[in-house]
Amino acid sequence: MMEKLWIFDTTLRDGEQVPGCQLDSFEKIIVAQALERLGVDIIEAGFPISSPGDFNSVVEISKAVSDPIICALSRAVEKDIEVAADALKYAKRGRIHTGIGVSEYHILHKLRSTPEKVIERAVHAVKFAKRYVEDVEFYAEDAGRADNEYLARIVEAAIHAGATVVNIPDTTGYCLPEQYAQKIKFLKENVSNIHKAIIATHCHNDLGMATANTIAGVQHGARQVEVTINGIGERAGNTSLEEVVMAIKCHSDIPVFTSINTPKIYETSRLISKLMNMPIQPNKAIVGRNAFAHSSGIHQDGVLKHRENYEIMDPKDVGVEESSIVLTARSGRAALKHHLQLLGFPCEGDKLELVYNDFLKLADAKRDIGRKDLLQLVGEYLEDNSFVQLGKVSYQYGDVVKSTVELTIGDKKSTSSAEGNGPVDAVIKAIEKVVEQEIELDEFLIQSMAKGSDDVCKVHMRLMHNNKPYHGFASHTDIVLASAQAFVDAINKLPVKQPAIN
Numbered sequence: 210m211m212e213k214l215w216i217f218d219t220t221l222r223d224g225e226q227v228p229g230c231q232l233d234s235f236e237k238i239i240v241a242q243a244l245e246r247l248g249v250d251i252i253e254a255g256f257p258i259s260s261p262g263d264f265n266s267v268v269e270i271s272k273a274v275s276d277p278i279i280c281a282l283s284r285a286v287e288k289d290i291e292v293a294a295d296a297l298k299y300a301k302r303g304r305i306h307t308g309i310g311v312s313e314y315h316i317l318h319k320l321r322s323t324p325e326k327v328i329e330r331a332v333h334a335v336k337f338a339k340r341y342v343e344d345v346e347f348y349a350e351d352a353g354r355a356d357n358e359y360l361a362r363i364v365e366a367a368i369h370a371g372a373t374v375v376n377i378p379d380t381t382g383y384c385l386p387e388q389y390a391q392k393i394k395f396l397k398e399n400v401s402n403i404h405k406a407i408i409a410t411h412c413h414n415d416l417g418m419a420t421a422n423t424i425a426g427v428q429h430g431a432r433q434v435e436v437t438i439n440g441i442g443e444r445a446g447n448t449s450l451e452e453v454v455m456a457i458k459c460h461s462d463i464p465v466f467t468s469i470n471t472p473k474i475y476e477t478s479r480l481i482s483k484l485m486n487m488p489i490q491p492n493k494a495i496v497g498r499n500a501f502a503h504s505s506g507i508h509q510d511g512v513l514k515h516r517e518n519y520e521i522m523d524p525k526d527v528g529v530e531e532s533s534i535v536l537t538a539r540s541g542r543a544a545l546k547h548h549l550q551l552l553g554f555p556c557e558g559d560k561l562e563l564v565y566n567d568f569l570k571l572a573d574a575k576r577d578i579g580r581k582d583l584l585q586l587v588g589e590y591l592e593d594n595s596f597v598q599l600g601k602v603s604y605q606y607g608d609v610v611k612s613t614v615e616l617t618i619g620d621k622k623s624t625s626s627a628e629g630n631g632p633v634d635a636v637i638k639a640i641e642k643v644v645e646q647e648i649e650l651d652e653f654l655i656q657s658m659a660k661g662s663d664d665v666c667k668v669h670m671r672l673m674h675n676n677k678p679y680h681g682f683a684s685h686t687d688i689v690l691a692s693a694q695a696f697v698d699a700i701n702k703l704p705v706k707q708p709a710i711n
């Protein structure tokens with residue numbers, strides 16, 4: 210039977226502990242509302258004792274969101290718990306998260322205490338928190354490095370004191386998946402009252418195993434996962450929400466479901482990245498720029514034949530419009546043909562071979578091949594079916610600048626001259642005089658291909674006709690000629706193929 214897996218998001222608490230990621234209350238509300246739309250079950254909104262600002266954020270988030278449980282962190286310290294309870298006073302459903310270190314390191318060298326005293330403090334903290342809220346979560350900090358027998362004792366005592374959730378953090382990201390799984394299994398089998406509480410995972414990524422450990426925990430009985438968007442958090446970060454949720458979605462044999470609205474994942478990820486100034490590495494699972502980008506020929510061919518050949522999830526399921534086929538020198542003919550087709554230039558057989566050879570030379574010289582590069586490449590091999598053909602172009606300087614063009618439209622030749630504030634302006638006006646179309650030159654870019662004054666320049670023009678854009682491209686060493694060619698190129702793309710001649 211499928212059981213619910215509770216998604217506990219700690220982006221605003223553990224995530225926000227990262228240097229440079231601090232948010233003000235207003236930004237935290239934006240994040241909390243995005244998490245609510247994403248469908249998380251619990252938002253850990255802050256650590257209220259830590260500062261007036263964090264206290265205020267928990268108060269404001271409690272007012273601003275209504276569906277998720279709002280959780281506030283505290284140490285096993287009465288004052289912390291009182292302040293946390295106060296911060297949660299507006300929460301529809303509030304939870305206090307209290308706990309203490311349970312590894313030998315923490316007991317001896319941080320708390321400078323003894324195992325028995327730590328159990329007493331844990332029990333007291335849970336009971337104290339219960340005075341304020343029904344929902345109390347106990348965390349056994351550094352459980353990843355703790356002795357399992359001792360861990361079982363303190364967890365049992367915390368549940369007996371009233372804890373509704375017991376959190377087993379691998380605080381230092383030390384565990385291997387099998388170790389973490391065995392820890393959860395041990396608690397399931399050795400804590401007599403474990404059925405009265407939900408077991409939570411809270412894994413850190415110091416060895417890059419946070420997601421693997423979390424999933425291993427779920428497979429052995431944990432039913433709450435503590436995660437952050439994009440995996441942000443102390444040091445190497447926390448378990449990332451998107452990875453766990455999608456791993457569960459992809460593996461239907463894991464008998465749990467989540468309430469996450471997965472198509473909202475991508476936009477939530479971008480929002481957090483932007484607000485917290487934390488760029489996402491391009492190869493980050495699920496939300497990285499390259500997570501659905503295929504760049505090598507064999508993969509591209511496979512994806513084009515059948516998406517699932519190289520994709521285990523549908524990009525739409527995480528809010529990415531579609532996967533992309535990126536053209537590089539590692540691409541093959543299938544990818545090139547696909548892109549040419551998209552551009553409206555179907556290419557097969559010998560013509561494709563010719564374009565492909567040129568494409569490889571260009572791709573070796575450049576990292577990425579864009580749309581404009583392709584248009585440039587394919588332009589060389591297109592039969593010229595243009596209705597408007599550009600003939601001779603000449604221009605003269607003097608008191609006035611004047612350009613003259615020869616155009617053939619259909620089977621009629623025409624010559625036109627015009628003055629302008631420069632030869633390019635004059636040549637465009639001369640062409641406009643002949644071609645009777647309602648057009649407006651909307652964008653005009655000239656770019657040199659290299660650096661020398663003898664260089665070829667590339668011209669891109671955008672014409673507007675009936676509110677629709679039409680693009681023209683050309684390249685030449687003569688700027689005036691390249692501009693005239695680009696203008697005519699765009700005119701030839703207008704839907705009306707019979708421009709009248711003046």
Ligand SMILES: CC(=O)SCCNC(=O)CCNC(=O)[C@H](O)C(C)(C)COP(=O)(O)OP(=O)(O)OC[C@H]1O[C@@H](n2cnc3c(N)ncnc32)[C@H](O)[C@@H]1OP(=O)(O)O
Binds near residue numbers: 259310443
């Ligand atoms: C694993 C985690 O992510 S835990 C959460 C980490 N987040 C934060 O620490 C951010 C918020 N923290 C803070 O604002 C401050 O550290 C405060 C307000 C909590 C405490 O500040 P201070 O009173 O100045 O103490 P300081 O930070 O220097 O030291 C922490 C103290 O808490 C004790 N402590 C640490 N964890 C716990 C705990 N879970 N329960 C009880 N005491 C604890 C330490 O032993 C130390 O006590 P000591 O001063 O008697 O040696």
Ligand SMILES: CC(C)C(=O)C(=O)O
Binds near residue numbers: 223413
């Ligand atoms: C406060 C606890 C839950 C924590 O963040 C950790 O142990 O990593």
Ligand SMILES: [Mg+2]
Binds near residue numbers: 223378413443
């Ligand atoms: Mg943590």
